[in-house]
Amino acid sequence: MSTTVTTRPAVSVAGLRKSFGTKTVLDGIDLTVTEGTVFALLGPNGAGKTTMVRILATLLEADGGSIRVAGHDPVREADAVRAAIGLTGQFAAVDKLLTVRENLRLMADLNRLGRTEGRRRVDRLIQRFDLIESAPKPVSQLSGGQQRRVDLAMTLVGNPRLIFLDEPTTGLDPRSRVEMWQIVRELVAEGVTVFLTTQYLEEADQLADRIAVLDHGRIVAEGTPDELKRQIPGGHLVLRFADPGALRTAAAVLNVTNRDENALTLQVPSDGDIASLRAVLATLDGVHVAPDHLTIHTPDLDDVFFAFTGNPASTDEETR
Amino acid sequence: MTTLAHTLTDSRTMFRRQLLHLRRYPSLTVMLIGLPVIFLLLFVYVFGGAVGAGLGGGRDAYVDYLTPGILLFTVAGAVAGTAISVAMDMTEGIVDRFRSMAIARASVLTGHVLGSMVQIFIALFAVLGVALLIGFRPTATPLEWLAVAGVLTATSFALTWFAVALGIVADSVETASNTPMFLSLLPFLGSGFVPTDTMPTALRLFGEYQPFTPIIETLRGLLLGTGIGNSAAIALGWCAGISLLSYVWAKRKYNKRAAS
Ligand SMILES: Nc1ncnc2c1ncn2[C@@H]1O[C@H](COP(=O)(O)OP(=O)(O)O)[C@@H](O)[C@H]1O
Ligand SMILES: [Mg+2]
Numbered sequence: 001m002s003t004t005v006t007t008r009p010a011v012s013v014a015g016l017r018k019s020f021g022t023k024t025v026l027d028g029i030d031l032t033v034t035e036g037t038v039f040a041l042l043g044p045n046g047a048g049k050t051t052m053v054r055i056l057a058t059l060l061e062a063d064g065g066s067i068r069v070a071g072h073d074p075v076r077e078a079d080a081v082r083a084a085i086g087l088t089g090q091f092a093a094v095d096k097l098l099t100v101r102e103n104l105r106l107m108a109d110l111n112r113l114g115r116t117e118g119r120r121r122v123d124r125l126i127q128r129f130d131l132i133e134s135a136p137k138p139v140s141q142l143s144g145g146q147q148r149r150v151d152l153a154m155t156l157v158g159n160p161r162l163i164f165l166d167e168p169t170t171g172l173d174p175r176s177r178v179e180m181w182q183i184v185r186e187l188v189a190e191g192v193t194v195f196l197t198t199q200y201l202e203e204a205d206q207l208a209d210r211i212a213v214l215d216h217g218r219i220v221a222e223g224t225p226d227e228l229k230r231q232i233p234g235g236h237l238v239l240r241f242a243d244p245g246a247l248r249t250a251a252a253v254l255n256v257t258n259r260d261e262n263a264l265t266l267q268v269p270s271d272g273d274i275a276s277l278r279a280v281l282a283t284l285d286g287v288h289v290a291p292d293h294l295t296i297h298t299p300d301l302d303d304v305f306f307a308f309t310g311n312p313a314s315t316d317e318e319t320r
Numbered sequence: 321m322t323t324l325a326h327t328l329t330d331s332r333t334m335f336r337r338q339l340l341h342l343r344r345y346p347s348l349t350v351m352l353i354g355l356p357v358i359f360l361l362l363f364v365y366v367f368g369g370a371v372g373a374g375l376g377g378g379r380d381a382y383v384d385y386l387t388p389g390i391l392l393f394t395v396a397g398a399v400a401g402t403a404i405s406v407a408m409d410m411t412e413g414i415v416d417r418f419r420s421m422a423i424a425r426a427s428v429l430t431g432h433v434l435g436s437m438v439q440i441f442i443a444l445f446a447v448l449g450v451a452l453l454i455g456f457r458p459t460a461t462p463l464e465w466l467a468v469a470g471v472l473t474a475t476s477f478a479l480t481w482f483a484v485a486l487g488i489v490a491d492s493v494e495t496a497s498n499t500p501m502f503l504s505l506l507p508f509l510g511s512g513f514v515p516t517d518t519m520p521t522a523l524r525l526f527g528e529y530q531p532f533t534p535i536i537e538t539l540r541g542l543l544l545g546t547g548i549g550n551s552a553a554i555a556l557g558w559c560a561g562i563s564l565l566s567y568v569w570a571k572r573k574y575n576k577r578a579a580s
Contacts, residue, residue: 058420082421083422087417089413091412093413093417094413094414097341098337098340098341098344106333110330110333112330158421
């Protein structure tokens with residue numbers, strides 16, 4: 001017997017379309033997610049991210065196109081897909097009347113893990129997700145960040161190899177967001193494939209191997225974070241100086257023309273990391289000029305959309 | 321494991337979930353007991369003397385007459401709780417989680433039905449206890465008691481499946497708490513509280529042909545030895561029909577909502 005080592009894509013989608021009534025939400029989507037990687041679908045509110053995730057997770061049927069999730073068709077082989085995936089939706093999918101431990105036990109039972117294995121896995125997740133104190137409390141009493149962690153822990157009880165995270169950090173405070181990122185990184189280190197959606201360029205940049213930018217139901221850009229960022233002119237430093245002389249000296253030595261004589265500011269392209277900051281300041285030191293003030297502008301979703309569509313990221317929620 | 325074994329395992333898991341809800345929130349069960357008990361006391365002590373005289377007895381005769389109808393009123397009130405908790409599941413994210421897992425599809429619904437039936441029987445025992453305290457004197461033999469339990473089980477099963485369907489089609493928890501209310505009216509529009517002969521023709525006809533009447537007549541016959549006739553067969557026919565239609569309706573709507 002021979003084993004062939006082929007990296008089968010965890011998700012592959014071609015020509016996917018979906019409309020609600022006359023409203024086209026997904027309009028010919030093609031994408032491939034390689035096993036063991038993180039794929040980020042980046043887009044503003046109403047872009048169609050949740051619709052995409054619901055179709056891949058067997059909750060919604062597409063109108064057209066071909067889809068394989070974990071090697072199966074989500075409509076005809078729904079149970080095979082369901083057995084392979086875990087879904088953490090945009091809104092907490094927890095039983096708020098039950099405690100944290102009871103919620104996890106419920107998942108263990110529904111994954112038919114058996115008593116001892118179920119208990120072992122639940123205990124491990126409670127520790128790993130820092131939920132020991134909350135374990136006996138009803139989920140309704142936890143903070144948003146904690147509920148999100150319970151939600152993800154429930155998804156992981158069944159040990160899925162492919163997980164969908166729909167806006168996992170929207171509405172979280174910065175600390176909970178960083179904790180969530182850490183958890184995603186650990187999952188990837190274990191070989192789990194992650195398909196996540198987000199409205200934050202920074203989040204996609206931090207986590208993803210590949211990013212696809214979704215706008216009005218179409219993928220307008222796709223690539224590694226570096227490939228995308230190279231095409232976004234948004235990242236820069238703004239340096240302000242005390243007098244026009246210093247401004248001119250700095251502009252000359254930094255070789256930039258984008259200066260504002262009235263505001264005494266200079267705009268220097270930069271991706272905002274410490275190394276490039278140091279380099280700029282060292283260059284200025286060399287000619288004995290120091291800026292009065294410095295601000296860092298990192299590219300955000302608006303810059304992405306401006307770069308790829310010529311429009312700012314527009315939210316497209318129907319008025320109800 | 322076979323599909324059947326999976327279905328049983330998953331249904332048992334979902335049943336346990338509902339039992340946890342019951343244990344965690346006993347106040348709901350208390351409320352479901354409270355209303356029929358208040359009605360029982362109200363009718364017996366306020367109207368009982370007068371109505372009982374009309375029945376050819378006194379207050380005690382009316383307790384006997386009223387109790388089967390109150391038992392049904394208890395079931396009808398309790399299934400409103402079922403519709404609410406199903407609607408809560410449907411409007412919160414948890415149902416999407418269940419649907420994205422490889423579990424037996426209907427197990428969530430089965431769990432709700434079994435959990436509600438446990439709750440209904442707790443309520444029935446409590447209400448029956450109060451009735452016995454205030455003078456209900458059934459003449460049923462052990463075998464007849466068993467039959468009473470059977471009729472109540474069949475009725476609860478049918479009405480909970482019906483409530484599950486109502487909970488699924490409701491677009492909000494609010495709607496789900498209102499729609500089953502008409503069920504609580506049905507025992508009044510029949511022989512539950514007073515005999516139908518004094519009612520206007522239209523109402524009397526409705527009362528005679530609506531499903532609760534043969535159920536009440538069967539319970540009354542088993543508990544008190546009044547004539548049953550063909551009521552038992554009609555009652556069980558209604559229960560079977562309602563169960564089947566509601567099950568099919570609930571399952572179809574559950575799957576449909578999954579796909580939209
Ligand atoms: N069940 C539905 N019926 C009708 N329109 C819907 C439905 N679900 C989503 N939409 C619409 O589809 C568009 C995309 O929604 P969604 O996928 O939730 O976007 P995102 O998750 O990117 O914010 C929105 O305009 C939304 O109003
Ligand atoms: Mg969304």
